[in-house]
Amino acid sequence: MSGDVTLLLQAWRSGDAGARDRLAALVLPELRLLAGRQFRGERAGHTLQPTALVNEAWLRLSGLERIDWQDRAHFVHVAARLMRGILVDHARRRDAAKRDGGQRITLTGLDVPAPEDGLDVMALDAALARLEQLDPDKARVVELRYFGGLGIDETAEALGCSPATVKRHWQAARAWLYDALSPG
Template sequence: MTDGVTQLLLDWRRGDTSARDKLLAALYDEMRGIAAARLSGERADHTLQPTALVNEAYEKLVRLDRIQWQDRTHFLAMTARVMREVLVDHARRKGAAKRDWGKRVTLTGHATPRTDEELDLLDLDQALSGLADLDETKARIVELRFFGGLSIEETAEAVDLSPATVKRHWNVARAWLYDALSDPGQADRDES
């Protein structure tokens, strides 16, 4: 697995774009595996931290430092999207399985729109898609920051904007999402 990924990274570096797609697929599988392993433990209060998960994926997939620094940002950026898909996909299946228990997969460590609730990943995903319709850059930045664990600077590198601009987009996007998630009518609009 790891060797395969290394080879794909090399191919990608040499400009083979199909290698990038394969790499994404490999990443996806790997991360889904990690997410599943994390979440299928017996403890009922399992929670996920995207950043920690992404780090784990790196460790497993490829020694991050073997990638040159330019690759690193690209790699991080790619991972963000994959991470989002994996987590949301997992939350969806888990949510379906656990609906009777009334509890979905949640993310800890976030201040939440309503004080006593935890952030619902499916709602966030949906709100983020809504944001993308209005402003794709902002949505992408949220994806990179939240799901990819990229710093402001790394995000800036990935979207080719200045750190200051990224920070501003990020703050506006957060406000927009906070508002969207505070209103249950919005977040659930596709489900009703």
């Protein structure tokens, strides 16, 4: 599938509008699975649903006119960043409307001590922005693993490094985020 996605991205970049539609048939199911995983641990009544997240991400991806798509890994990285942005935008709108501290999401897999109803997505975004300033590689690993739903090997492929490096970065980023997101 990775090669098919890369070929379709190249065709889309070259102006083949049909390639975008064929690409959608390949990647939308994967994006839906990813969004479903992100929402699996969420509190009941979350106002943003996985399908809405995928649809919004696809609309934004489809609107990117001048992006030089390189391969499937590049596509997943951009999709993960867009999903992160959508979740943060949603939390900000909700926070502005309710003024109660924002939308809560869990950070499954990072073992971050979180309140009963989840983790503040805006705090996560701010922490990832700080981590990106300190160590962009570790921030990309978090983004690809958490928002992109990639495994260790896929993340290594996307970043062009070894799985052992990804494991080290993931472990260090988890520890850093644990401290950054812990109360007090």
